[in-house]
Amino acid sequence: MPHSTFSQAQVASLIRAIDSDGYAVLPGWASPAQLKDLQDWVTQTVASAGNEYVALSGRRAVEGTPLHDLGGSRNFIDLCRRITEGATGERSTDTGLTQTLRCLTGDGGRKESLIFHYDSFVLTTIMPVCMPQSGERGDLLMLPNRRPLRRSYVRNLIDKLLVDNTWVQRYLKKRCFSDDRAFTRIVMQPGHLYLFWGYRSLHTNLPVAADALRATAVFHYHNVHGSSSLAGRLRKALGTVKGQPTHEDVPQT
Template sequence: MPYTTFSDAQVNSLIKAIDADGYAVLPDWATDRQLNELRALVSQTVADAGYNYVALSGRESVQGTPLYDWGISHDFVDLCRRITAGVTGQRPADNGMSQTLRCLTGNGGRRESLIFHYDSYVLTTIMPVCLPQTGERGDLLMLPNRRPIRRSYLHNLLDKVLVDNKWVQRYLRDRVARDEQAFTRIVMQPGHMYLFWGYRSLHTNLPVAEDALRATAVFHYHNVHGSSSLASRLRKSLGTLKGPNLQDDVPQT
């Protein structure tokens, strides 16, 4: 990682870019050597999954790789903390990081695309490991900064329920087909780190061809309602039920 510490001016510049444009970019976050190492990991992971969609969640699943190192990097965690503090006005816990390596390919990759959602974490950062060179590239698509940070978990849950249903999802997909210019489309480049307010922005990725591969390292920081007793009770009562409106973090970006 070529980046180390960031000045207050640099952090403020990133916050202003996210507020104004919907996202900010840290170019060349990963070195060529790191990218090659991560691409080898992706190739093996996808092969083990039968060349279909697969996601590796948490640091333990990527031990011995740059992804593990970044997840515990003081400099990276401190950057996320300071950026998040800039939008919330609060000092988040330094251990508020979640991470996923997400690999889109095959039928499963298409099923996991064009699912609009809000994250439960304030800050989302994405670093593409590999992307298709032509055709459907799985670009990031968003309606940036559409909601404030909710005071209550219940209000946050209502936001997610209103989006996570077949009618709204169909409306949003149709809107993309009719008027893509209404959305912010981010044509990402491997090795660059992209930052946005995942909690506040309605976002998804465009599909990739079944014979292509899109792999991204996704880091989420500061689960706003992670300590909510209501969220905890709902998770326990619903057991294995899964969906973006109830989970603290779903790898859908």
């Protein structure tokens, strides 16, 4: 986990990689010992849930694990802030991260796969904890940097509605299997940290075998429309708990 700050040159390098390749990687974000502890804990958590899909939102849900410390790490939050500000040219007022641990396995895990979406946050980071070594691994799939940052929440909502419908989802699923070269496919490794523009990139994960386990810690930074009164009313109408990620942001990543 991060124990030191990053130089301006390192931050600029990460931004360039995300802009040009669609994503950047920080290898060995979790130490082998931390990763082993997390994997054991995740395995136990999933077993307690009947070996089905599990999503734990917020720091409290992972208290006592390295993920709790990571979600509140000043160095990690500062890195996300500097990357976001360096890319947007605007200073973010966000002082924390929105996080979820997402565990795909069983039939529920398959239902939560191949749902293409845009995030509401500028920066999305993912640290895989458990990944299948063969077969259906649940690789990250994206069409990177497909839209700009919208100044209007309504325009952002239109973007999402154009994607979140049966016809477009069916087309994208068919296309990813018939022409996978059109997509950026990321074979993620446990313990590494992957960063991309979640707001701008249309993304999803490929299916995971029902008897396998894919567990990822997802951290979001800077909700573009977090101060929008319309967004707030819609979240309230949908029954979203304040401070927790909406369904559109985390459960499909």
